[in-house]
Amino acid sequence: MEIIEVENRVQPLINMLLEVWEKSVRATHLFLPESEILNIKENFLPVALKNISHLIVAQDSDKIVAFMGIESQKLEMLFVTPEERGKGTGKKLIEYGIKNYSINELTVNEQNPNAKRFYEKNGFRVYKRTETDEQGNPYPLLYMKL
Numbered sequence: 001m002e003i004i005e006v007e008n009r010v011q012p013l014i015n016m017l018l019e020v021w022e023k024s025v026r027a028t029h030l031f032l033p034e035s036e037i038l039n040i041k042e043n044f045l046p047v048a049l050k051n052i053s054h055l056i057v058a059q060d061s062d063k064i065v066a067f068m069g070i071e072s073q074k075l076e077m078l079f080v081t082p083e084e085r086g087k088g089t090g091k092k093l094i095e096y097g098i099k100n101y102s103i104n105e106l107t108v109n110e111q112n113p114n115a116k117r118f119y120e121k122n123g124f125r126v127y128k129r130t131e132t133d134e135q136g137n138p139y140p141l142l143y144m145k146l
Helices: 013-027 032-050 089-101 115-122
Strands: 001-006 054-060 063-071 074-080 107-110 123-130 139-143
Touching: 001 074, 001 089, 013 032, 013 074, 054 089, 063 089, 074 089, 107 115, 115 139
Parallel strands: 074 107
Antiparallel strands: 001 054, 054 063, 063 074, 107 139, 123 139
16 A cells, blocks of 8 residues: 555546545544535535645555545544455555644544544544534544644
8 A cells, every 4th residue: 555645636536536425424424415525525525635735545456445624733534435444554554644734633523433542553642622523514523633
């Protein structure tokens, strides 16, 4: 597996990342209704992927299996395909982000307990909780720091 920092965010790459995101979300974000998944995929995520300061992908052969986005020292997104989960890919990305970008903060959906456990295993601890997400939707968020 290779970790690559993406500079040139061309549409075919964005399309591949949207596919990775959707597979990951459908496996882990069971609380999201179909309409919300489609809304995020079509209206929010493409813009976020093009504008995030640091976009890093994990590639196995020529296939992208995971990616993360970093803004300042905050992990803004981390998604791993279901078939890649449990193989250490997410851990390698987190370690890369901590080493190269001093990641020390992130936000995770409370309704995604596996992600919370994953981040806790990697040293993050909850310091704050909100009843809604950043768009005001009824998805509680946990704010975590190293």
